[in-house]
Amino acid sequence: MSHENSLSLEPRWDAAGLITAVTTDAETGDLLMVAHMNADALAATIATGEAHYWSRSRQQLWHKGATSGHIQRIVEMRVDCDQDAIWLKVAPAGPACHTGERSCFYRRLTDGGLVRDAVG
Amino acid sequence: MSHENSLSLEPRWDAAGLITAVTTDAETGDLLMVAHMNADALAATIATGEAHYWSRSRQQLWHKGATSGHIQRIVEMRVDCDQDAIWLKVAPAGPACHTGERSCFYRRLTDGGLVRDAVG
Numbered sequence: 001m002s003h004e005n006s007l008s009l010e011p012r013w014d015a016a017g018l019i020t021a022v023t024t025d026a027e028t029g030d031l032l033m034v035a036h037m038n039a040d041a042l043a044a045t046i047a048t049g050e051a052h053y054w055s056r057s058r059q060q061l062w063h064k065g066a067t068s069g070h071i072q073r074i075v076e077m078r079v080d081c082d083q084d085a086i087w088l089k090v091a092p093a094g095p096a097c098h099t100g101e102r103s104c105f106y107r108r109l110t111d112g113g114l115v116r117d118a119v120g
Numbered sequence: 121m122s123h124e125n126s127l128s129l130e131p132r133w134d135a136a137g138l139i140t141a142v143t144t145d146a147e148t149g150d151l152l153m154v155a156h157m158n159a160d161a162l163a164a165t166i167a168t169g170e171a172h173y174w175s176r177s178r179q180q181l182w183h184k185g186a187t188s189g190h191i192q193r194i195v196e197m198r199v200d201c202d203q204d205a206i207w208l209k210v211a212p213a214g215p216a217c218h219t220g221e222r223s224c225f226y227r228r229l230t231d232g233g234l235v236r237d238a239v240g
């Protein structure tokens with residue numbers, strides 16, 4: 001059965017063993033962040049109901065909010081047609097961005113460059 | 121100036137020359153698809169106001185909807201803190217997914233596997 005029709009979770013890991021994770025606020029629908037997961041991060045997210053990612057910069061499992069307290073509780077998870085991206089709808093306990101912004105996408109493109117413009 | 125504070129668009133291309141593109145429906149907020157852009161795709165998207173991606177499978181510029189008619193008109197674009205992901209809010213003229221689904225994320229994770237469950 002193809003990845004498109006399969007009803008079992010069979011992630012298509014890239015060469016680095018990762019899939020893309022897209023995280024939105026389950027209540028507002030706003031896009032909060034884009035990160036990556038390896039198999040351990042995905043398993044930990046499913047097991048705990050809290051978002052875990054793979055930190056490419058630190059090369060380690062990253063339990064979001066473990067130090068900041070800004071846990072992301074999983075409300076729903078979805079997978080895309082070719083199973084190389086996963087969508088997390090979360091209830092965030094604080095900002096998603098390390099800059100302190102609620103969303104990492106706090107800049108909007110304009111003709112002249114970027115403008116700071118908080119999401120939502 | 122760091123990528124986080126810069127008010128100019130300075131994408132952090134990966135080793136393959138790509139950034140991640142996350143596309144949502146500007147009206148409903150639903151996540152439609154996750155894809156990639158190279159510099160040409162980003163420039164074409166900005167110049168035309170229609171979503172262009174880089175097809176990794178075909179290794180070519182991909183004007184979404186050029187053959188299907190399912191153009192994605194850009195309503196807003198945002199960039200994330202480290203400028204390696206871009207958020208497109210679009211007005212879609214048809215399904216985002218090649219399967220005919222409105223969103224590529226038509227399967228939801230459950231304890232027992234995946235269930236088909238259309239977005240929105």
